[in-house]
Amino acid sequence: MWQRVPCAEDGRVTEIITGWYLSPLELLVLLGAAAIVVARWLAPAARARVTVVAGTVLVLSVIVLSVAGLRWQMLPVLAGSVCALPSAVSALLRRRSGRPVWRARWWLALPGSLACLGLIVTGPVAAWAFPVPVFPTPSGDFAVGTRVVQWTDPHRPETATADPQDRRTVVVQLWYPARRSPADVQRARYLGRTEHEARTVSDALARYAGLPGFLVDGVPRARTHAVFNAPVADKGGRFPVVLFSPGLGGVRTQNTAWAEELASHGYVVAALDHPYDSAAVVLADGRTIRTRITSTGDDEDDERAVETTRIRAADLSFGLTQLGRVDRGEMAGPLTGRLDTGRVAVTGHSLGGAAALQAARQDRRFAAVVDLDGYPRDPDPDSFHQPVLGLTQAITRETDPRYIPRLTKVLKLSTGTSYRLTIPGAAHLTFMDAPLYLPPVPSMVGSLGRTEGPRLVAAATLAFLDSTLRHRQGDLAGVLSAYGDLSVHHPENG
Template sequence: MWRRVPRPEDGRVTEIIAGLSMSPPELLALLGGVALVVARWLPPAARPPVTIAAGAVLVASAIVLSVVGIHWQMLPVLAGAAVALPFALLPLRRRRTGRPAWRARWWLALPGSVACVGLMAATPVAAWAFPVPVFPEPSGPFAVGTSVVQWTDPRRPETFTADPHDRRTVVVQLWYPAQKSPAGTQRAQYLGRTEEEARTVSKALAREVGLPGFLVDGVPRARTHSVFDAPVAGGGERFPVVLFSPGSGGVRTQNTAWAEELAGHGYVVAALDHPYDSAAVVLADGRTIQTKIASTGDRDEDDKLAVDWTAVRAADLRFVLSRLDHLDRGELTGPLTGRLDTGRVAVTGHSMGGAAALQAARQDPRFDAVIDLDGYPHGPTTPALHQPTLALTQAVTPATDPRYIPRLTEALKLSTATSYRLTIPGAGHLTFMDGPLYLPPVPSIVGSLGRTESPHVVAATTLAFLETTLRHKPGDLAGVLSTYGDLSVHQPDNSR
């Protein structure tokens, strides 16, 4: 499981083809539009049947798409076809009336044809750049189930509202080892329990990064490999627990590919929505809580705010661990009662969630291991961490905050357990979440590892760490991690 499998050289070609993410009606509309333009340049005998067939395919596909929904990527095809259609049909009409067929001069038709085909070519490019995400198949022996719970902490007031009676509520999604579902079972929606929730969250995430919502309208159409409320895997085994906190403005589902891979290998992953911090949190009663946190533009002030927000997240993580412990003991009802090994728990997070994981581990000895996915350590670096820690970081560039690596190194060096910092070449900040599966493959946005390699690297390194720290499986962890990048190992003082 720890061996890195070499990828074939044509893997990126496969990614491009698989990432086009166009439905059959969309592909037929594209082919019909291109054929309509190309028909002008065919021999005279072939022009009428090709034009008629292409027009029929185009019109039929457009009708189907108008019923099921036209996505923005198809607009260039429809625009190009609308321009080409009159020029393609006019000669046929003149033939039927007995008048001489009219055709534009080649030197006039050529630029128009090139422009129309070029316009239509924008559709597959856009579909590739902003696809419906395709999640990698979990490689573990278990099928994956998922469920969503909502818990309120009666002892903790909600600091983001002025209501003195408001208590802190978190929404948690669980991914767990499950029994195999029958063929044809509906897979879980990405980003939400329903399509409406998924669209709400998708639009909120787009706003969070300054993108128009329509650019990512394919994301809420995605299906994962999990099954909602699937029966827990048989055998009575108790599964180690991994808690996860998303990045600033992030949501509980942002690392679904990673969570499914861990669950397939026998872990229960509990990922949190942090209300008023996550981009959008849909509560059980249907209310949607939008984010209230925002950058001020002043670095010192933002650092102070980040410390406060990190503290809230760390408290959320500790509270959820307590709830999971109650669930395991049967004090809360649920199918995972008696199946959670809350004596083997890792706390993890991405970006600000990574900082929250570090803080929660300092404050709560129930956490046995820590994974920080490219998170700047906001808040104090003391007391020392007593848990083994894995910090994965993006490739360091001149644009990287110069305080990041020194501060992270300081936190790891203070640890009384062995800690690892792995810098992954080609990784960007969003490499450590699902972003590479549906955002444009621009290195400055999602890194340069690609849609296949990004989730593979994150899952392989974290699984190797969890197998060593929670399951205590023998192996050369440092040797495995070093195959993925630049590894620094920090040994505690008492073992040097």
Template sequence: MTEIIAGLYVSPVELLAVLGAFGLVVARWLPAAARPRVTIGAGAVLVSSAIVLGVVGIRWQMVPVLAGAAVVLPFALRALLPRRTGRPAWRARWWLALPGSVACAGVIAAGPVAAWAFPVPVFPEPSGPFAVGTRVVQWTDPLRPESFTPDPNDRRTVVVQLWYPAQESPAGAERAQYLGRTRAEARTVSDALVRGVGLPGFLVDGVPRARSHAVFDAPVADGGERFPVVLFSPGAGGVRTQNTAWAEELASHGYTVAALDHPYDSAAVVLGDGRTIRAETASTGDRAEDDELAVGWTAIRAADLGFVLTRLDQLDRGEISDPLTGRLDTGRVAVTGHSMGGAAALQAARQDERFDAVIDLDGYPHGATSPSLSQPTLALTQAITPATDPRYVPRLSEALDHSTATSYRLTIPGAAHLTFMDGPLYLPPVPSLVGSLGRAGSPHVVAATSLAFLDSTLRGEPGDLPGLLSAYGDLVTYP
């Protein structure tokens, strides 16, 4: 698939197909002298583009373009053929042709509109001084049985993707596949995510085609600097790659981000041996029962986060052979998460003092609020509306108010729950779904506030943190 043109959300070949199809519609209304040249040129562009798309793969958004062109093409070509009597080529009267032309133009236009609504995501260019590398590791905890399976010998396994500061890759280096190590894995994960919300898979067929800015297995940045570590847990049913734009931005500023897949909770986890583990967690519809289930799932995630931090510490010390050995500053660690992952981050911080800071991306706190948090915490929340769970803000405030460190709750106007992940990059820009900050604004706000907090808490950089945060929304400081 050729590169997507930023802002248009179509590839150059797709754009040529759209222009060729419109050219056939418009040709009928041109002066007689120009009509043949435009018809032949537009037809040639359309046919050649359709052939190329057939080879590289046709997105569903292009189907109305090709369908509209298929309807108008016979009429356009017929109008070029002279009658046997030698009289001028036949053309329908304008009042008969106008409704057909308008209808075909509308069908063709539906293609670019659909590509805009469900695009191949275009990731923002990381703004930091480092290039970004990425790699995937898989670790099994020998001390924890897998609670989702009946096999007593089955041990808990997690898949972790690392984004880290890297050396600049050569021009033309292949960028990392989004959602997986391969296109096949990306397709498996994408299909599972879509099924989880009850949508037909073809709507987001552009997502597995996307590539981010990181390079798989790029050499670690020169200089010997040790990088603070940020662990990330995705939302319920979410996957390790759901915050790729955020992770790449942090890595470009000198952090190593370790994002987890939680087997049997994440929509689909593809293991190193090729097996795929599907999600088994599901809401029952009963609030009390769902709250109880969420407490258990959050506890498993919190244990996963602690285990991964142990493995990263072993990796840094050389007990696990890895290019990042000696480059991870596991004495400066933040634990973060989105939605249920944010709740898991809060619980992990309560249980493990190795975590130095917490970021909760619009996560409702599940489980006990004791012991009190001893780490500075940043909770980013969507705009609070009458439709918001009335328990959310009081519950979150209770957790932060009992903290023994200065913590913050930042409510971002125009944000929705999916603002805090990559969703705005590939979902329709419906405010109730992804917020109203836009495809460029959403990742910028979430990354900028996260970086300001991490720079202050992990790196001790001086500055007015409350002032920086309050520039993005309504800030409450705790306790």
């Protein structure tokens, strides 16, 4: 697909050609490098012209890219051109000096040319595998605004530190229906309010996943569709609210595409960073709090996950309390009077999904739950009244055999109708933004492609929220079954 997508970087505007996941300048570098290699096989007159033109294009493009920010994917392209350059320049100098152009026998030159082309091809392959993410355009009627707030709970101590005066603090990012902004307004950066925050979070996420940070250096370059602090939409009345908790080590922005899609359809999404759990949380004073939790790989014996789930559930309830204060005008903000805190869903991915389930059981203010592939963690679950949508990855031999029975048990505890939807081709990371920027390896991000998985997850979520929060009439089970394998748990069935 040759869709050209604007991507602002430090005030400069470039474009990513999504079929190649390269900017036009990077594409010129690629073509210039390839032309230098191919020039070796042309007739002397054409060889000289191609070398001059290709070399000029290559050098100028590299200079501009060096100022804008050279991605590591271009390094093998440059290496291939540097290896081919001596042969091309030598022939050019010999021709200009009047000396005959010496040419090695083809069977001696061919391996070198192929090696150079191999290096050059590595560039676009790497750009395809680890691209600058291009976010799908939200499909709703509203533009999307975003803002970040920081709240401290004076009644809860921070258990991760030894300071008895330390109180629990969360950082929350809001996505909300907004007025249309001019086309040239800069869009919000992915992963952070500033380049420094985005790179700090990106490096922390890579480290948490065991990846070298440079592999995902394109992620903090991305821009989303939201506009920071955009005016709230004039129409729409009071908006239903969706609170979101990320996965273990995850961050508030990990489901940005999903959040923007919901906001474009008239919801306010409030996603939380959980300090000492999220990979990195940058506070308002500039301090960075890094995670102190790592996954042991043993779901049953990891008691820390149970405790972390409990803390997250309390964070979600606190977030809802603060949003109520925002709506009532007790805290200044553009969303005063626009939040319908009587229509609130609690949601989460992975461990965040477990926290959402636990928060709903403990806090009756939540009206619905969406669990994005989260293994329930409450050691002693009890009945609760909210309907639940549990979205799960495709079930394989590698899936924890306890997962589906445990999730089903929890869904049956709800006194409302609940749904378990298994999406064929989905993996655990399908339920976040990861398919947009990680290699499309099915075991990692599923087999649905870069955008189809996130689209299906958002569409199923919207159908459930429209039915449970907005009470829209229709066959919800019929709509959800179009997205995968559906099980419906009616309260009368126990």
